[in-house]
Amino acid sequence: MRYYDRLIFELSKPGRCAYSLPCCEKAVLALPENLLRAQAPALPEVSEVDVVRHYTNLSQMNFGVDTGFYPLGSCTMKYNPKINEEIAAMPAFQTLHPLQDESTVQGALEVYYNMEKSLAAITGMKYFTFNPCAGAHGELTGLMIMRSYHISRGDLARTKVIVPDSAHGTNPASAAVCGLEIVEVKSNAAGLVDVEDLKPLLGPDVAGIMMTNPNTLGLFEREIAKIASLVHECGGLLYYDGANMNPLLGAVRPGDMGFDIMHLNLHKTFSTPHGGGGPGSGPVGVAERLLEYLPTPHVVKLEDGSFHIVKSAENSSGQVSGFMGNFGVILRAYAYILMLGRQNIRLAGRYATLAANYIKESLKDAYKLPIPTVCKHEFVFDGLIDDGSSTGKLGATTLDVAKRLLDFGFHAPTIYFPLLFHQALMIEPTETESKETLDEFIDVMHKIAAEAAQDPDILHSAPHNAPISRPDETAAARNPILKFQDEA
Ligand SMILES: *Cc1c(COP(=O)(O)O)cnc(C)c1O
Numbered sequence: 001m002r003y004y005d006r007l008i009f010e011l012s013k014p015g016r017c018a019y020s021l022p023c024c025e026k027a028v029l030a031l032p033e034n035l036l037r038a039q040a041p042a043l044p045e046v047s048e049v050d051v052v053r054h055y056t057n058l059s060q061m062n063f064g065v066d067t068g069f070y071p072l073g074s075c076t077m078k079y080n081p082k083i084n085e086e087i088a089a090m091p092a093f094q095t096l097h098p099l100q101d102e103s104t105v106q107g108a109l110e111v112y113y114n115m116e117k118s119l120a121a122i123t124g125m126k127y128f129t130f131n132p133c134a135g136a137h138g139e140l141t142g143l144m145i146m147r148s149y150h151i152s153r154g155d156l157a158r159t160k161v162i163v164p165d166s167a168h169g170t171n172p173a174s175a176a177v178c179g180l181e182i183v184e185v186k187s188n189a190a191g192l193v194d195v196e197d198l199k200p201l202l203g204p205d206v207a208g209i210m211m212t213n214p215n216t217l218g219l220f221e222r223e224i225a226k227i228a229s230l231v232h233e234c235g236g237l238l239y240y241d242g243a244n245m246n247p248l249l250g251a252v253r254p255g256d257m258g259f260d261i262m263h264l265n266l267h268k269t270f271s272t273p274h275g276g277g278g279p280g281s282g283p284v285g286v287a288e289r290l291l292e293y294l295p296t297p298h299v300v301k302l303e304d305g306s307f308h309i310v311k312s313a314e315n316s317s318g319q320v321s322g323f324m325g326n327f328g329v330i331l332r333a334y335a336y337i338l339m340l341g342r343q344n345i346r347l348a349g350r351y352a353t354l355a356a357n358y359i360k361e362s363l364k365d366a367y368k369l370p371i372p373t374v375c376k377h378e379f380v381f382d383g384l385i386d387d388g389s390s391t392g393k394l395g396a397t398t399l400d401v402a403k404r405l406l407d408f409g410f411h412a413p414t415i416y417f418p419l420l421f422h423q424a425l426m427i428e429p430t431e432t433e434s435k436e437t438l439d440e441f442i443d444v445m446h447k448i449a450a451e452a453a454q455d456p457d458i459l460h461s462a463p464h465n466a467p468i469s470r471p472d473e474t475a476a477a478r479n480p481i482l483k484f485q486d487e488a
Helices: 048-060 082-088 106-123 135-152 170-177 195-201 224-233 288-293 327-363 398-407 435-454 473-478
Strands: 127-129 160-164 181-185 206-211 237-242 261-264 284-286 298-301 307-310 379-382 424-427
Touching (some): 082 327, 106 127, 106 284, 106 298, 106 307, 106 327, 127 288, 135 206, 135 237, 135 261, 135 284, 135 288, 160 170, 170 181, 170 206, 181 195, 206 224, 284 288, 327 379, 327 424, 327 435, 398 424, 398 435
Parallel strands (some): 160 206, 237 261
Antiparallel strands (some): 261 284, 298 307
């Protein structure tokens, strides 16, 4: 076993310590007897260098956008500029307390206000709440707004939400959490929402539709104007899952497409870190007529130019997080928007689209491309064209390709999602990678395709040089062992 494969508990030697304080000569305040442990806790006893090596080695077993290319489809793993971190770390921001009097936090409130204006300009929505802490949390908040709108009008029969079969899994999940019934609308052969399939689903029981555009296949829903008018005619609202906003930046606005409510993922499109599931931020925007249903607190600008927190409102959907969301994340995204400015933010979407199409066109000779059209920020292959089965050996699967990529220092793309294809391999390069990096990735993908045709066993046993190879993923997800199992 390598030194760094041991847990810190296994490095422990009784009596060893990293740091010792001088003996305290003053009387020590005695803790009440009933609060004392019967036994000392079983903490690891290790030297300073053991601690340093342990955590440094652990950090190097990790993979992040700061260590390599991360083409994880539907995730927009773009580089997180370090200036964002520098600004979020400024003491004036970092030492703020959410219970401070609003007269002492005017600068922070101005950040909320200006962010609302910026996102409104980018999306065509009118108002935003920054309370939701993730994309899915934003979806739930948006659906609560949708429901509040119908209920306040006495339109109580609207309990159904239409969700395309290509939707991100969080969409039906959020609708279910919100107590709404999910109705699936099919995709047509071009991978787009089938308008003919949608029509019969619309009626007086429909609260609305949830869509993302470009959809999860990276395809722009060309019939969106038609869909918007059909849904509005039946009395429903349109919810836009803006986690896929990256390719549209500065090009098209969901508000102009007819959407009424949307969320953005600041931790995708606006370059803040995804960091192990959080902290994130999923601001929700609404059209002007839905302002009264927006969650509180909400920052407004008063006539004297000062900023004020509206703490509650009669028809508000309520409060969806403690205080006002993850301020540090919102601040990072604000820094990103100001750094790019109106002109350059348009280029982010265009370069992301260019990079995705470049990879798609360069690899379609080796990987099956089920929908051979121009894509937006991402696209989906359906496995290898020649998966090695011709050699008589077991064919190489998408899982094999993904595992083999790790050996070359690349993060795997999203695999087996969306569910429309059996061997889905979903690639999203983002705009922040150089052409050299894209070319290197393309070369490696070709190399893997050649290996699959000649000697698929190399793929079946991959990865060969990652810290762990092929864990039982179901067991790891369902029964994770997250703490040291003390044998004693
Ligand atoms: C990432 C993503 C979400 C969910 O966002 P989280 O912040 O992970 O909750 C929803 N929809 C789409 C299309 C996404 O890509």
